[in-house]
Amino acid sequence: MDRDEVEVGQGQISDILGIGKAAEKLAPAAIKVAEALQGVIAIVSEPATLYLSHRAEGAANRHEVLADAKAVLSIDQMHASDPAMAASIKARLLATETRRETNIANGKRKAFAIAEGMPAGQAYRDIDPDFVQEWIEGVKDISSEELQNVWAELLAKAPSLPNGRVSKPAVELLKQFDANVVRMFSEFLRYVSLVGWPSTSLTQPFSPFGVTVDVELLLDMGLIEPITVAGIKIPWLGFVQQTPRSSNYGLPLQPTINVFRLKARAHEIANAISEDFPIDHPNLEELRRSYIVNIAGDRHWDLSVGAKQNEFGYVIFGVGNNADTAANLDEINIVIQSDQSLSSQSKNILSQFAESRRLKLASPVFKEPVT
Structure with a gap:
């Protein structure tokens, strides 16, 4: 030839x-x-x-x-x-x-x-x-x-x-992939792009939106690992940071969120094969609103959200001082310290969240930034 x-x-x-x-x-x-x-x-x-x-x-x-x-x-x-x-x-x-x-x-x-x-x-x-x-x-x-x-x-x-x-261990890991693992791995990366940090409880409610992540499969494959963090970053809204609280017994308590992250070799594969997924989900606003609802509802802890354009503007998810009241979502208050720094989309999401949960939405309330 x-x-x-x-x-x-x-x-x-x-x-x-x-x-x-x-x-x-x-x-x-x-x-x-x-x-x-x-x-x-x-x-x-x-x-x-x-x-x-x-x-x-x-x-x-x-x-x-x-x-x-x-x-x-x-x-x-x-x-x-x-x-x-x-x-x-x-x-x-x-x-x-x-x-x-x-x-x-x-x-x-x-x-x-x-x-x-x-x-x-x-x-x-x-x-x-x-x-x-x-x-x-x-x-x-x-x-x-x-x-x-x-x-x-x-x-x-x-x-x-x-x-x-890519490293030889990453190649060996990829050899274990089948078509279903590829789909779940891609869906995991897509989920992170659409919403933010995933956890078992935060991914389960999103199947109606066409976003399904089989966390157990990814764990079994050694692609992700659970970690415990004090805060998580949500690029489309700001920085979500859980605030320290005190227990009923007066002892200091630092609440945490359990999430999953890519393991080193999976991260290497992801960097080599993926680009940023386009944020084009047809129900993106509703998807993100559900994400916020599940963060607040599942963890029952105080959360503070740093607004994008103003480091002194925060959104606070507060559940009061008594941990026993945290289980009742109707008692959660949302306080926007500076709504000037929030995007219109973020305001809309938070307003819908408050309305759906019959919560108090106080805005604006100017205070010292939460640290």
Whole structure:
């Protein structure tokens, strides 16, 4: 098969991706992907039989392919007395390798398309050759469209990563993903973008909005971990910080919120494969209002919300001094210390929250900022 070769930098890049595009016209990130793939992936359009026989030596970087080729040559000898068995084994082996090469082809073309859309104005590193090999081994048995997209993102983004790759533990973690895990992982990232920090109690009410996060699955996969924090940041409203209170016995008490965060390797994968999710949920305002309701109602603690544009403007969710009264949501008061600093959307959300819970909404009340 003829392949156009165009000089790029100090080396040669063949049209191994089958796109028919001159290499010097490629985006910088796409050039890095092409350079990384050059020489380690055989031409997919060749028949599997030719791949196994004539291309085995050229594909030496895929050591198991050589083993497969040797196996093909020895099958007839091993099963000389049973030609039908030999034919069946060879057919299965060729079918497996054909499927694998198709998966690799799909993954590399997706990766190239993603890399073509990456910014041209930044520096890109060479992709770690060991990572390329790990990527091939990972993607070869992936037929799921959703999983192929994830692996493609991983390769395409590799030139922009500090070491030209994600870590080997992160690759091994990704190998455990199935299509359902990919969906739940993506939904977790989408939830964080739409609302804020998730917890078991704060994600459950949102299934009517089409946002469903299987927290247990993500925990079992080792993608997230529970942490206890004194405050959480909600970008669309401000900073939610639980305020210290005293118990009935006069002892100081620092209330906390239990939430989940990505573990280190999952965070690495997320950084490599995801962009900021667009805030385009059709019921976003209602979704966010429900989030506030569940924060206040589930925790039964004082919460203070720092407004975006004014560090002296706060919204306070107060439940009084007696912890025993906290369980009764009707006793919660919302005090806006400076409504001038709140966006109109935030005011609307808080007003609806107060109205739905028959709560007192005092605004504005100017006091010293809560610390």
